[in-house]
Amino acid sequence: MPTVNPSARTIGGVIPRLPARARLAVAAARSVSGLARRTGRNGSVIGGRVATVLDRRVLGRLAAGRTVVLVTGTNGKTTTTSMIARALGGDAAERSSTGTGGDGDVATNHLGANMPDGITTALLDAPGTRLAVMEVDESYLGEVAAATDPAVIVLLNFSRDQLDRVGEVRTVARRVGDAVAAHPRARVVAFADDVLCAGAGLRSASPLWVSSPSSWTGDAGVCPRCDGPVTHAGLRWTCGSCGLERPPGNWALVRDDAGWSVRGPDGVEVPLELALPGHANRLNAAFAIAVATELGVAPAVAAARLRGLEQVGGRYRTVTRPGGTTRLLLAKNPAGWAQVLDLLDEGPGRPVVVAVNSREADGRDVSWLWDVPFERLAGHPVVVAGERAAELSVRLAYAGLPHRLADDAVAATRDTVGPVDLVGNYTAFHDAARVLT
Amino acid sequence: MSARIVLLLPEVLGTYGDAGNAAVLAARLRWRGIDAHVHTVGWDDAVPEGGDVYVLGGGEDAAQMLAVERLRGSAGLRRALDRGAPTLAVCAGLQILGRAFTVADGTWVPGLGMLDVETTPGRGARRIGDVTADPLLDGLDELLVGFENHGGVTTLGADAAPLARVRGAGAGNGTGDRIEGAVGGRGGSIVGTYFHGPVLARNPALADLLLTRALGTLPPLEVPEGLPSSTARRLGARFRGLNAAVRRRAGA
Numbered sequence: 001m002p003t004v005n006p007s008a009r010t011i012g013g014v015i016p017r018l019p020a021r022a023r024l025a026v027a028a029a030r031s032v033s034g035l036a037r038r039t040g041r042n043g044s045v046i047g048g049r050v051a052t053v054l055d056r057r058v059l060g061r062l063a064a065g066r067t068v069v070l071v072t073g074t075n076g077k078t079t080t081t082s083m084i085a086r087a088l089g090g091d092a093a094e095r096s097s098t099g100t101g102g103d104g105d106v107a108t109n110h111l112g113a114n115m116p117d118g119i120t121t122a123l124l125d126a127p128g129t130r131l132a133v134m135e136v137d138e139s140y141l142g143e144v145a146a147a148t149d150p151a152v153i154v155l156l157n158f159s160r161d162q163l164d165r166v167g168e169v170r171t172v173a174r175r176v177g178d179a180v181a182a183h184p185r186a187r188v189v190a191f192a193d194d195v196l197c198a199g200a201g202l203r204s205a206s207p208l209w210v211s212s213p214s215s216w217t218g219d220a221g222v223c224p225r226c227d228g229p230v231t232h233a234g235l236r237w238t239c240g241s242c243g244l245e246r247p248p249g250n251w252a253l254v255r256d257d258a259g260w261s262v263r264g265p266d267g268v269e270v271p272l273e274l275a276l277p278g279h280a281n282r283l284n285a286a287f288a289i290a291v292a293t294e295l296g297v298a299p300a301v302a303a304a305r306l307r308g309l310e311q312v313g314g315r316y317r318t319v320t321r322p323g324g325t326t327r328l329l330l331a332k333n334p335a336g337w338a339q340v341l342d343l344l345d346e347g348p349g350r351p352v353v354v355a356v357n358s359r360e361a362d363g364r365d366v367s368w369l370w371d372v373p374f375e376r377l378a379g380h381p382v383v384v385a386g387e388r389a390a391e392l393s394v395r396l397a398y399a400g401l402p403h404r405l406a407d408d409a410v411a412a413t414r415d416t417v418g419p420v421d422l423v424g425n426y427t428a429f430h431d432a433a434r435v436l437t
Numbered sequence: 438m439s440a441r442i443v444l445l446l447p448e449v450l451g452t453y454g455d456a457g458n459a460a461v462l463a464a465r466l467r468w469r470g471i472d473a474h475v476h477t478v479g480w481d482d483a484v485p486e487g488g489d490v491y492v493l494g495g496g497e498d499a500a501q502m503l504a505v506e507r508l509r510g511s512a513g514l515r516r517a518l519d520r521g522a523p524t525l526a527v528c529a530g531l532q533i534l535g536r537a538f539t540v541a542d543g544t545w546v547p548g549l550g551m552l553d554v555e556t557t558p559g560r561g562a563r564r565i566g567d568v569t570a571d572p573l574l575d576g577l578d579e580l581l582v583g584f585e586n587h588g589g590v591t592t593l594g595a596d597a598a599p600l601a602r603v604r605g606a607g608a609g610n611g612t613g614d615r616i617e618g619a620v621g622g623r624g625g626s627i628v629g630t631y632f633h634g635p636v637l638a639r640n641p642a643l644a645d646l647l648l649t650r651a652l653g654t655l656p657p658l659e660v661p662e663g664l665p666s667s668t669a670r671r672l673g674a675r676f677r678g679l680n681a682a683v684r685r686r687a688g689a
Contacts, residue, residue, distance in 0.1 A: 160452060164565045164586050168452075168497045221448035221480065227499040229449075229480050229507075364567065365584040367633045370457030384665075393668040394638055398457070398464045402663025 015065035015128060022061045025054035029124055044113035048120030059116055062123035063148035066107070069133040069291060070145060072176060073156025073197070074169070075336045076284050077135040078112045079276070079312045080156060083288035085133040086309055087302035088295060107132040112313060115140050116147070131295075138172050142179035145186070152291055153180060153204075155190035155197050156284075159219045159335035160371070162363030169196065169219050177203040177224070189290050191283075192247045193235050199224025202247070210290055211235070211249025212283045218334060218371065251290040253282055262286045262303065264293060270303040275310045278343030314433035321436075324418040326410075328433055332362065332425040334371035340423055341376045349379040351420045355386035355409035355428035362426045366391050374399040383416075385409035386428045410435045440466050440473040440652065443488035445514070445530075448480055449504045453586065455494025455527045457635035461644050462490055468672075469656045484513035489651040490523045493530025495587075495633060498540040501529040505546060508533065518551045521623035523650040527636060528587055531619065531629035532556040541588060552621045552629055553594035559611050563588045568607035568632065570617045573599050576646055580604075582639050583632025587611070591631075597621035600630055626650065641672060 018026065033047030051058045069088075071081045090106030107126030109118050114135045123132060136144045138158070145153065158173040166172060177200035180188055190201030192209035196219060201207040220237065223230050228241025238245040251264045253272075260282050261271045272285055285306050292302035311317035318327045331340040344352065358364050366388050374396055382403035384393045389405055396403050406412035409432050413420050424432050444459040459475045466473035478484050491514070496504060508514055518524060524534075532538040535554035539545045543558075563586065570581045581601050590611035593599065600618025603609040609617030609631065618630035628647065630636055637644040649655055660669040 163453060164584070170497055170499060218448075218451070222497075222499050222503060227503065229503055231480060364565075365453075365586065365633065367454030367457075367584060367635060370454035370460070370635050370638065371451070390667065390671070391639075393665055394671055395457075397661065397664050397668055397672060398460055398638065400464075400661065402661070403665070405665040405667070 015130070018061055022055045022058055025051040025058050026062070026124060028054055029058075029121075033121065033124065042111060043121070044109070044111045045115070045117040045121055047124050048117035048122075051120055051124060052117060057147075059120045059123070059144070060147040060149075062120060063132060066123075066130055066132045067295065068148045068150040069131070069152040069154065069295075070136050070141065070148065070150045071134065071154040071156065072136045072138050072141045073154075073191075074138065074159045074161045074333065075339065076156050076280060077114065078110075079281065079315060080154065080284040080287050081108060081133055081135040082110065082312045083284055083306055083309060084154070084291050085131075086305045087288040087292035088131055088133065088297060089305070090131070090133070105129055105131055107134075109134050110313060116144055119144055119148075138176060139166065141176050142182065145179050145183050150183065150186045152294060153183065153186045153188050154287055154291060155180070155188065155201050156287065157191050157194045157335065158196040158200070159194075159333065160368065161333040161335075162365075163368075164363050164365045166363075170222065170224070173197070173200050173224060176200045180204050187294055189287060189294065191287075192249050193237075195220040195230055195237055196224055198247060199244075202244075207247075208250045208290055208294065209247045210251045210283070210286050211246075212253040212279075212286060251286050253286050262289050262299070264290065264299060268293070268299050270299045272303060273307050275307065276312075276316050278339060278346065280339035280342070281316075314429070314437050317433070317437060319436045321414055323414075324416065324420060326413045326436060327419065327421045328429065328436065329421055329423045330426070330429040331423050332429075334368055337372040341373065344380065344421065345376065349381075350418070351381040351383065351416045352377060353383045353385060353406070353409050353412045353416075353420060353422045354392060355384075355422065355424040355432065356389070356392045357387045357425060357428045357431075359387075359427045362428075369395045374401060377401055381416075383409075383412045385412055386424065438472075440471055441485070441488045442473060442475045443485060443491045443517075444475050444477045445484065445491065445493045446478060446480065446504050446507065447494065449500035449507075450494045450496040450530055452497060452500070453495040453528065453633040455492075455530070455633060455635050458494070458525055458527065458637040458644075459492045461635065461637040461641070462492070462648060465641065465644055465658060466648060466652075466655075468658050468660065470659075471652070471656070480507065484508070484511045484517070486513040486516040488517060488522060490525070490647050491517060493524070493526040493533065494635075495528030495530065497529075498542070501533060501538075502540065502544070502546055504529070505533045505548060508549060514549075518549075518622060518627070521626040523647045524622065524627045525637070525647060526552070526627060526629045527633065528631055531631065532589060532591065534622075534627060534629065535591070535619075536594070538589065552619055552627050553596035554591050554619045554621070554629070555594070556589040556591045559588050559590040564608035564611055564631075566606065568603050568609070568617070569605065570601035570603040570607060570609065570632075572601045572643075574601075574620065574628075574646065577642055579640075579642060581617075581632065581636075581643065583630070583634045583636050585609070585631045586633060587631050591619065593619050598625070600628060
């Protein structure tokens with residue numbers, strides 16, 4: 001496996017001057033964004049929407065000349081994007097005022113506004129940066145890649161998520177693969193252990209593979225190449241029909257007596273000292289180090305830059321309240337919950353408040369709660385909240401977990417003494433984060 | 438001896454949380470003091486013929502085609518269905534047990550032929566959303582609730598009966614006549630539905646109907662301690678029992 005992609009581009013280049021129409025679009029968009037933010041909106045998409053109305057090629061024009069990294073997948077997009085921006089030298093300090101913009105030398109979309117308008121807004125807010133690291137909704141990768149000619153495409157994982165809204169995950173992964181195939185100049189960095197992710201990554205001629213133990217193996221029973229049956233043995237997976245198997249990892253998480261480190265090509269091994277908790281974040285960090293190395297940053301430098309990252313858009317943030325602390329966690333689908341349960345297993349049996357909504361952004365169907373092994377919360381005092389607390393309570397009852405119901409997740413944390421974890425799905429998490437941070 | 442709930446191929450028929458149906462059945466036996474476990478049939482496992490209840494869930498098109506080929510040669514499943522073992526088949530599971538189905542790309546696939554239904558791709562948008570339906574099965578009094586999310590249109594033949602009739606904007610089988618699900622097989626032992634949720638978690642009376650068919654009259658259910666009272670009430674059985682249904686039919 002080559003460690004240097006002959007087609008990979010180095011950071012730099014000259015950012016071309018925008019054509020007149022685009023300059024007008026950009027000026028109008030900045031004015032609208034500023035207005036939105038002064039009136040208390042987060043303004044993470046409106047600028048991009050206005051600019052695109054005035055110049056439908058504005059995203060491509062704003063991206064021209066920059067080295068663009070696109071990050072997609074079901075879980076971990078926001079956190080990994082933030083890590084990559086940091087590893088590349090961006091000051092990924094949280095920018096709570098706007099949530100978008102340039103971190104010094106890196107443009108990135110912090111607030112998770114990951115559709116084309118949000119990405120356009122983030123580029124508008126960071127004129128002149130040579131680097132742009134953007135998370136992209138899985139369904140929009142093709143469109144955004146076509147406009148931005150990415151140097152790197154990162155594929156994190158693909159699993160069931162909001163089936164009523166997004167559709168079947170195999171279809172999503174296949175379209176991502178089509179986007180990969182359409183951009184042969186982009187270096188693809190993909191997760192080898194995830195069958196659908198590997199299937200999409202293999203549409204590239206020379207992908208870089210990241211590998212790590214993971215406790216979620218759902219959505220992995222059918223071969224992405226030939227539709228044959230895929231069987232698993234530990235981390236290895238193999239298609240019984242066409243023989244497709246897990247690619248060997250170029251970058252892997254390894255653990256020894258000294259703790260976790262990331263092992264890369266050419267004997268590279270750098271220790272991980274993350275402030276962010278849990279195995280999922282170690283894996284996200286491995287991606288960030290792999291991408292930064294690909295773009296010319298020394299792996300040890302990239303790893304060191306990740307140390308100070310303590311929270312991402314409120315995720316993993318710990319806030320102090322009278323009588324204790326509350327840690328905020330996001331889990332919006334079964335694979336995300338598997339990661340959170342791994343994280344909770346690493347600590348003591350703290351109280352856990354679980355909040356589940358089913359608004360548009362969450363998906364209306366809560367059947368996915370039955371794909372989460374909530375049995376693993378045994379040993380934690382559990383409180384159930386959110387708009388679908390009744391269904392969640394039934395799920396936990398069948399999991400054999402005693403628990404109580406609360407009208408409000410944040411109020412429930414205040415009724416607890418000592419450290420407590422609050423886990424919400426998308427809107428439940430953001431509702432709590434807004435109150436607590 | 439432990440009662441055995443057989444969960445078929447959850448790796449490919451487990452996309453929509455339907456494995457929960459098996460967990461619900463086993464728990465509702467244990468809460469009655471009856472030892473029970475879920476027997477998961479993985480891709481390389483044989484299907485046991487002596488299970489008490491069989492459960493199939495939903496899956497994507499490619500997964501559904503794999504599942505039907507895998508189950509076609511299963512002597513264990515055929516013997517179980519031939520003897521009338523109570524079976525719950527959801528979404529793709531329902532289509533697989535039918536005579537045939539056509540997937541979205543036009544491929545016609547023979548089903549297992551255990552249920553007199555046939556499924557074709559629907560025109561236009563998938564049918565997605567919360568649904569309520571009036572049950573048409575003896576012994577079920579309360580509205581059935583669930584979440585439907587499918588593209589196929591399932592037509593019932595003469596040997597299958599509808600499970601329920603949907604209300605409001607629900608689509609059910611997608612045939613335009615509000616019919617939801619299918620009941621058939623030997624003695625009506627197969628209950629097919631498009632309802633996810635999972636359907637037995639949201640409709641405990643339907644779970645108890647399947648368990649009663651498998652094991653006869655059930656002892657009263659004792660909800661575990663430490664649950665909110667509203668949840669404990671939801672878990673309480675509301676299926677009146679086959680005897681009650683028979684008595685009602687007899688005019689008693």
